[in-house]
Amino acid sequence: MADRYVLAVDQGTTSTRSLVFDRGGRMVAVRQREHHQYFPRPGWVEHDPMEIWANTQRTAAQVLGDVPDAGDVVALGIANQRETTVVWDRVTGRPVTRALVWQDTRTADLVTELAARPDAGLVAERSGMAIAGYFSGPRLRWILDHVPRARERAERGELLFGTMETWLIWNLTGGPDGGVHVTDVTNASRTLLMDVRSCRWDPDLLAFFDIPAEMLPEIRPSVGILGQATALNRSLPIAGALGDQQAALFGQACFAPGEAKCTYGTGSFLLQNTGTELVRTRSGSISTVAYQLAGEAPRYALEGSVAVAGALVQWLRDGLGLIGSAAEVETLARTVADNGGCYVVPAFSGLLAPHWRGEARGLVAGLTSYVTKGHLARAVLEATGWQTRDVVQAMAADSGLSLPALRVDGGMTTNNLLMQFVADALDTPVVRPMVGETVSLGAAYAAGLAVGVWSDIEALRRNWHRSAQWTPTPERARALTAEYRCWERAVELSIAWGAP
Amino acid sequence: MCWVTIRARDGLASGVVPGTVQSIERAAAILRVVAGSGGRLGVTDIAAAVGLAKTTAHSLLRTLLSVGFVEQDPATGRYALGPGLLRLGTPLDVNELRARSSNWADALAARSGHAVRLATLIGTEVVVVHHVFRPDDSAQVLEVGTTLPARSTALGTVLMAHAPAPPAELAEVRTRGWAAERGEHEPGMGAIAAPVRTAGGLVVAALGVSGPVTSLFDGRGVPRSLLLAMVTDAAHAVSRELGHSSG
Numbered sequence: 001m002a003d004r005y006v007l008a009v010d011q012g013t014t015s016t017r018s019l020v021f022d023r024g025g026r027m028v029a030v031r032q033r034e035h036h037q038y039f040p041r042p043g044w045v046e047h048d049p050m051e052i053w054a055n056t057q058r059t060a061a062q063v064l065g066d067v068p069d070a071g072d073v074v075a076l077g078i079a080n081q082r083e084t085t086v087v088w089d090r091v092t093g094r095p096v097t098r099a100l101v102w103q104d105t106r107t108a109d110l111v112t113e114l115a116a117r118p119d120a121g122l123v124a125e126r127s128g129m130a131i132a133g134y135f136s137g138p139r140l141r142w143i144l145d146h147v148p149r150a151r152e153r154a155e156r157g158e159l160l161f162g163t164m165e166t167w168l169i170w171n172l173t174g175g176p177d178g179g180v181h182v183t184d185v186t187n188a189s190r191t192l193l194m195d196v197r198s199c200r201w202d203p204d205l206l207a208f209f210d211i212p213a214e215m216l217p218e219i220r221p222s223v224g225i226l227g228q229a230t231a232l233n234r235s236l237p238i239a240g241a242l243g244d245q246q247a248a249l250f251g252q253a254c255f256a257p258g259e260a261k262c263t264y265g266t267g268s269f270l271l272q273n274t275g276t277e278l279v280r281t282r283s284g285s286i287s288t289v290a291y292q293l294a295g296e297a298p299r300y301a302l303e304g305s306v307a308v309a310g311a312l313v314q315w316l317r318d319g320l321g322l323i324g325s326a327a328e329v330e331t332l333a334r335t336v337a338d339n340g341g342c343y344v345v346p347a348f349s350g351l352l353a354p355h356w357r358g359e360a361r362g363l364v365a366g367l368t369s370y371v372t373k374g375h376l377a378r379a380v381l382e383a384t385g386w387q388t389r390d391v392v393q394a395m396a397a398d399s400g401l402s403l404p405a406l407r408v409d410g411g412m413t414t415n416n417l418l419m420q421f422v423a424d425a426l427d428t429p430v431v432r433p434m435v436g437e438t439v440s441l442g443a444a445y446a447a448g449l450a451v452g453v454w455s456d457i458e459a460l461r462r463n464w465h466r467s468a469q470w471t472p473t474p475e476r477a478r479a480l481t482a483e484y485r486c487w488e489r490a491v492e493l494s495i496a497w498g499a500p
Numbered sequence: 501m502c503w504v505t506i507r508a509r510d511g512l513a514s515g516v517v518p519g520t521v522q523s524i525e526r527a528a529a530i531l532r533v534v535a536g537s538g539g540r541l542g543v544t545d546i547a548a549a550v551g552l553a554k555t556t557a558h559s560l561l562r563t564l565l566s567v568g569f570v571e572q573d574p575a576t577g578r579y580a581l582g583p584g585l586l587r588l589g590t591p592l593d594v595n596e597l598r599a600r601s602s603n604w605a606d607a608l609a610a611r612s613g614h615a616v617r618l619a620t621l622i623g624t625e626v627v628v629v630h631h632v633f634r635p636d637d638s639a640q641v642l643e644v645g646t647t648l649p650a651r652s653t654a655l656g657t658v659l660m661a662h663a664p665a666p667p668a669e670l671a672e673v674r675t676r677g678w679a680a681e682r683g684e685h686e687p688g689m690g691a692i693a694a695p696v697r698t699a700g701g702l703v704v705a706a707l708g709v710s711g712p713v714t715s716l717f718d719g720r721g722v723p724r725s726l727l728l729a730m731v732t733d734a735a736h737a738v739s740r741e742l743g744h745s746s747g
Contacts, residue, residue, distance in 0.1 A: 328596060331595050415599075416645075434606055465637055467632045
């Protein structure tokens with residue numbers, strides 16, 4: 001049998017990437033195009049949906065051209081930046097405003113107001129998530145409230161809502177000319193509008209947020225045929241869609257309860273599979289849908305998002321000028337044997353999981369004349385390790401699941417000092433897969449699984465190979481448990497510092 | 501003008517110190533002229549400044565261009581000092597080297613089915629700076645930071661062959677562009693390695709696969725051609741990533 005390939009589109013925060021994978025899960029071609037970031041006011045972040053759609057078409061056509069036997073590309077899967085919100089006119093296909101990006105904080109006041117309502121407990125009860133501006137439902141409400149005539153037009157059924165995968169699928173399948181208006185269950189679970197158990201739009205939540213049901217896409221499984229993409233140079237079934245972090249969980253083959261991955265990029269995102277059980281969280285992690293195969297029950301995950309990980313290393317480079325490139329942080333950190341008593345809490349704009357303290361502000365604690373830039377570099381790297389421990393502890397408290405090993409991906413995983421520190425801080429092995437492109441691989445896996453490129457998830461599991469492993473050393477792990485108290489105190493101080 | 505004084509001080513035209521290499525002296529004089537010119541001189545002026553025929557100066561400049569010590573403005577044809585010269589004396593950061601090679605090393609391991617290691621010389625020691633496991637999920641230990649014998653390993657041989665004053669017997673490794681190890685370091689285990697270069701052609705690391713001798717080489721000890729091509733291609737790809745321009 002000729003080898004068969006799967007096309008994946010990774011629609012991310014800064015760029016859109018199209019990649020082709022073979023049956024071994026190996027990347028054979030990639031094209032990428034960045035899009036503009038619009039910052040119209042402090043705290044506002046927007047993208048142009050038309051630009052992103054054009055970039056998707058262009059990179060997909062290019063990458064299909066790169067593969068000599070493009071006829072053997074049999075399906076398309078999509079992974080997307082989550083919670084970014086688009087509203088458009090179903091007749092013209094034009095967005096009514098630019099997309100409100102997941103980093104956008106304009107809904108803060110709206111969310112405070114909604115959270116103060118006596119019936120606000122409904123949101124966490126039904127959607128599985130505490131009400132926060134991080135999710136897409138409040139952004140949709142903001143558009144309905146602020147874009148002229150948006151609400152009346154939405155109520156008349158003239159406007160459509162979607163997260164990025166919905167917008168792309170609608171355009172790929174014909175746009176105004178018969179485009180399919182669907183979302184995948186992982187993206188829908190991030191709106192605050194979906195009943196996390198039944199995986200349907202919840203009428204009470206729609207009433208709470210005052211959202212017209214007419215504009216909502218149909219919720220579909222993540223793995224299964226969503227429509228036929230006719231807008232590329234080749235017609236392909238769109239057979240999978242996942243939010244990017246769920247895609248990374250899928251690409252890392254974390255299919256069993258307890259299995260977890262952490263993506264270390266600008267921020268860090270840790271997801272742990274909890275199987276068919278929805279865990280009610282009390283310790284600061286989020287319960288979210290991990291994925292759903294067509295005809296099967298949804299699988300759930302706990303999630304811990306950390307806002308600043310690699311961004312702190314960037315700050316060391318660009319803000320302080322202590323290093324010339326991000327990788328040099330390891331060289332600088334290795335000039336000393338320990339952190340010299342120094343701790344850096346990177347609460348640049350508050351702390352996300354598991355603290356959820358927007359008022360916290362960053363601090364450097366434990367400064368003495370002994371501390372050098374080497375100690376500071378070490379403290380910067382350790383901050384990412386400590387934050388991982390914060391999140392893992394919260395998840396363990398919520399789920400009771402043990403963590404057999406942490407699967408990691410992202411740019412910071414080439415930093416051996418950090419990866420060993422994470423292994424020691426968690427007292428758990430840390431493993432890195434051979435294919436670092438886990439987000440797009442997850443999208444390819446979802447689509448390929450739906451059309452039979454891979455027979456089942458066991459076949460995907462067999463594709464996963466370790467490229468490196470960091471094993472905890474017992475005495476270091478013990479020592480770090482004592483040091484962790486210092487980190488916790490530094491976090492408390494950063495919250496106190498930012499308190500009004 | 502400044503370059504006239506340079507010529508006078510160097511005394512290039514007035515004879516050669518015994519035991520020195522003429523073309524290196526000429527290249528050094530050219531570099532001084534280029535450095536002093538602020539990027540304003542073309543080949544004719546440079547040749548005049550150092551008292552050489554234009555064709556000789558041109559071929560020296562082409563060589564300096566190929567190693568990155570000078571660069572040429574494509575619009576005006578004028579020469580300036582190149583980035584390779586500015587980086588002399590500041591060795592490539594090993595962690596930067598790992599970060600820049602990581603994707604190619606992963607791909608090499610995934611395609612070849614063998615473990616991949618990247619090594620560099622730190623002083624006189626051959627140190628592993630990056631290691632990708634053999635993709636079979638067997639128990640393996642990360643070897644980053646360990647040192648290898650320079651003489652009995654393919655990675656060490658590549659690095660020694662390109663180090664200052666290489667032993668004569670390694671000349672062949674330099675010309676053919678790869679080295680092999682067939683059980684010399686560890687019985688039954690072998691490796692194939694190729695040089696990784698930065699802009700200007702300086703070898704900064706060696707990249708290679710390792711595994712059982714029988715799976716890397718044929719019965720006569722010749723590297724399996726597909727595997728050898730994967731190794732040299734990956735080494736070229738990392739070199740390109742580091743700014744090395746020619747094949």
